[in-house]
Amino acid sequence: GAVVSQHPSRVICKSGTSVKIECRSLDFQATTMFWYRQFPKKSLMLMATSNEGSKATYEQGVEKDKFLINHASLTLSTLTVTSAHPEDSSFYICSAAGLAGEQYFGPGTRLTVT
Amino acid sequence: AQSVTQLDSHVSVSEGTPVLLRCNYSSSYSPSLFWYVQHPNKGLQLLLKYTSAATLVKGINGFEAEFKKSETSFHLTKPSAHMSDAAEYFCVVTNSGGYQKVTFGTGTKLQVIP
Numbered sequence: 676g677a678v679v680s681q682h683p684s685r686v687i688c689k690s691g692t693s694v695k696i697e698c699r700s701l702d703f704q705a706t707t708m709f710w711y712r713q714f715p716k717k718s719l720m721l722m723a724t725s726n727e728g729s730k731a732t733y734e735q736g737v738e739k740d741k742f743l744i745n746h747a748s749l750t751l752s753t754l755t756v757t758s759a760h761p762e763d764s765s766f767y768i769c770s771a772a773g774l775a776g777e778q779y780f781g782p783g784t785r786l787t788v789t
Numbered sequence: 790a791q792s793v794t795q796l797d798s799h800v801s802v803s804e805g806t807p808v809l810l811r812c813n814y815s816s817s818y819s820p821s822l823f824w825y826v827q828h829p830n831k832g833l834q835l836l837l838k839y840t841s842a843a844t845l846v847k848g849i850n851g852f853e854a855e856f857k858k859s860e861t862s863f864h865l866t867k868p869s870a871h872m873s874d875a876a877e878y879f880c881v882v883t884n885s886g887g888y889q890k891v892t893f894g895t896g897t898k899l900q901v902i903p
């Protein structure tokens with residue numbers, strides 16, 4: 676099956692700093708990638724839909740200036756959490772869309788802001 | 790409007806007995822439906838997908854699901870549970886056209902008792 680990687684898998688940063696998370700589709704090209712946030716014992720919350728070469732579409736309530744998404748190529752999307760605060764601590768998951776609308780998920784990135 | 794309801798937050802079965810995880814959806818368009826599984830501290834894995842072809846869909850690890858338009862359901866089943874099936878399962882709906890709108894269910898935690 677299609678493989679999606681995320682880097683880093685875990686990151687700890689200080690409050691006020693920025694963190695970049697990479698999402699790569701390793702063996703296929705993905706026009707569309709998604710970024711999710713998962714809270715403990717909760718479902719995934721879609722943050723934004725990222726289309727290659729265009730601006731991301733953010734879900735209601737997600738601050739686009741805080742969560743910067745760049746999808747510069749068909750195999751790479753990045754999420755940058757700017758001026759991180761402890762409440763941004765979470766599990767961030769990306770996915771890449773397949774041809775039939777299915778999603779292939781990355782393993783996730785655990786962000787801890789101290 | 791589009792929504793997904795997973796009727797059970799927790800399901801507990803004995804090893805070797807059948808599994809039934811329920812999912813109901815609503816969609817203004819012809820939906821595509823998916824089941825994903827998430828093992829503890831792991832990313833999400835696609836189990837199976839329905840995209841307007843056969844209504845009975847077979848997936849990995851012996852799981853299958855039947856799309857019933859009249860009941861707006863897409864329940865996940867497996868004839869015989871295995872210990873390794875213990876995980877969180879998510880039902881997901883997207884509108885026609887694939888990945889323009891993605892809605893996750895709240896998840897069902899499957900416990901398998903030896």
